Amino acid sequence: MALIVEGKLVEDRWIALGDEAPLPGGDPIIVSLARWRTERDELVGRGGPLGIRLHSDESPAQIADDLKHFELVALEFPAFRDGRAYSYARLLRERYGFGGEVRAVGDVLLEQLLFMHRCGFNAFEISSEHPVDDWVTATSEIGVWYQPTGDGRETIMAMRRARG
């Protein structure tokens, strides 16, 4: 598994913490929503970087008021067909103003990277032998889009207006 963040191949510094695993000192950890709910005080009190992983049936609306505690939100794709997290990512960015890492995990197809990026994901766990090349291909194959999203890319409508 390779991790692409902001278009670059990086070493994953985050530990995906099981629900039963003991809390490590100050290491960056990613916990489940369930664990966040039961151990909220310990997790906040611990002081180290904190991330949360949401299943595809867990909307970020449930943690909207807690987002200040997280540097990372991982959204799960249990199967590439399950597209709920596209909406979740847009809500995180555009509605709740989350500025940390939004990571796509699970069944993440290369062909979906551009859609994900447009929705606000900036980190991707992909299985690929040439992750950077694949990333570049996936996000440059199609270079125009109609829909305004929070990613700041210029839409066709804006380009038309600029052209006059």
Add this chain to the structure above:
Amino acid sequence: MYRYDEFDRRLVDERVEQFRRQVKRRLDGELSEDQFKPLRLLNGLYLQLHAYMLRIAIPYGCLSAIQLRKLAHIGRRYDKGYGHFTTRQNLQFHWIKLEETPDILAELAEVEMHGIQTSGNSFRNTTTDQYAGAAADELEDPRSYCEIIRQWSTLHPEFSFLPRKFKIAVTTTPHDRAAVKVHDIGLRMLRNEAGENGFEVMVGGGLGRTPFVGKVIRDFLPKQHLLSYLEAILRVYNQLGRRDNLFKARIKILVQQTGTEKFAKLVEEEWEQIKDGALQLPREEIERIASYFAPPSYEELDAQVPEFEAKIAENPDFQTWVKTNVFPHKQPGYAIANLSLKPVGGTPGDMSSEQMDAVADLADLYSFGEIRVSHRQNLVLPYVKRADLYSLWEQLSPLGLATPNIGLTSDIICCPGLDYCGLATARSIPIAEEISERFDDLDRLHEIGEVEIKISGCINACGHHHVGHIGILGLDKAGEEFYQLTLGGAADEDASLGKVVGPGFSGDEIVDAVETVLDTYVSIRDEGERFIETFRRVGMAPFKEGLYPK
């Protein structure tokens, strides 16, 4: 018609190249069929019983003569010389080779066409009135709004992996020819008291194994909010629609299980958050798109056309054709001409490459180079001078495209069924063919009058049987095909779902059963009453008696 600008073109061209690389990886064995399947489906390529099927989008049913010629060419060069028009106003080729698909898509891109999103769990082709731009009773041309929706829904980053496919239809006339009430979203234009046009929004209509008529969730949506409102509906559906069961994944089930009022509330709450954002449609943008659909350069003509009246008087065959296949036009001296793709004994919706070429030429000659596809699987020439109708008819006849049966018994909607489709439980085309042969007598056809027969080869209901005045559903009982008959369905502004009349019929009996139903109707109808009106007046009983005598 809409024409691509450099941005639309770039998107489609890039898409073709992307698919070319994907096909190459598949052919080189880098991708397994499992991995390739979602990719090909995003481009309209299905694997069917005998070969690949490629479905080509015809946005809201509008075709230029140039595009139709290209389709003719593709049929000839890459298929068996014909194509099949569908109830989504699209065209399918059923005998396609995988390795040739990139070239086909490249050829299509040359004429601003593609197969994007003609399959898969995302937006499908938005459909509308086949008479758009020509019908006398429209508030506005619906095509502008369809095009606005087309752009917004093409490769939408958030909604390309919905729980299930998603269909939107738009109508701007009081009489609904686009079946908007049986779509995931139906939009019906109305004028409010202030004299402004907007949309009534319906959701959750649809056919398939659990058919529903759509529910109104908003009485009046101002035009500038069209896209934000659609986005709000889709965002609710994308998050809450069921993904655990394919058969419960359409938005109609979500609406039903949530309750219409509560669903509407969820949509309104979401919409409140985004309605004043980037999706607002400035008036200039609506006008810019509408300018593509400006009326063609009509001649100033008299409404009365003596030479046309004379031809009607002297030629009864022409008169018959005019009566059923010609529809009034908003422009004086012009008419809308329907070309029937339902010849006696033929496959509904099939068209040969020769016919396509010929119709393209006729469209250039008589209809400003424009053709429409109707959801009832016929073609339309939308801008024909009344004075030209006779010559048009004379040329259509030898092509087999002048069958005077639009709206009549043999104008059957029919899915491909077991002859092509891997999901089918029974054949549907042969039933349609047999009905049209049984009712090949024009006098009898006209005597019976307006009736809609719709046939599906399985419970997925691609042939819309639930909303046929007479619906036929092909099923399988212990290896034998048998057919369930429903009566009383309708897809227009008075949409209703047909009811099963009783025990099913074998393949040998079903056409007799249809005949019995129609004979019963003729014997009990009031003066001037259409089949559906009689049915609504008398109910099921007389038909049952005829079908199952004690």
